[in-house]
Amino acid sequence: MFDKAELKTMSRKELEKHLADVEKALSAAKARDYREAKKAAAKAVAEFGFSLTEISDSDAPKTKTAKIKKTKKPSKPVFANPEDKTQTWTGKGRQPNWYRAQVTGGTAPDAMRIPN
Known part of the structure; x- marks a missing residue:
């Protein structure tokens, strides 16, 4: 060496x-x-x-592979606040306060529905 x-x-x-x-x-x-x-x-x-x-x-036997998580597209809004059209809700998940207040006040949910 x-x-x-x-x-x-x-x-x-x-x-x-x-x-x-x-x-x-x-x-x-x-x-x-x-x-x-x-x-x-x-x-x-x-x-x-x-x-x-x-x-x-x-x-080799196939093993479970990690699924690729796809990003979900945001859902389209279905309901809009009649007093403030910028407030919308998709109809999924927890009801927003404005929606609950409108329904409790007597507004029908179909009246708040956004037309297609």
Whole structure:
């Protein structure tokens, strides 16, 4: 192995040669690790009675995936306050105070309905 001090004294050509040697060794180590991992995986799969070719992500049983939440369009208003047309209600959810006050005051809900 090289000491940091030795590396500092080497020429650029020597360093590039060592870099090439390290890249070759790294590539060989990666290939070796891949082969070992493949053997270990084949052994593990064989314990369950399968082969590596039978097992793949595309053949895996489908699992529940997260549903993509779609943004809902706002509902169209169905009722409008006869005294202030800017106050509207879709007819869904809690009744607004103005709607309740109008109904209690005797106004029919159909009278507040916005025509289509």
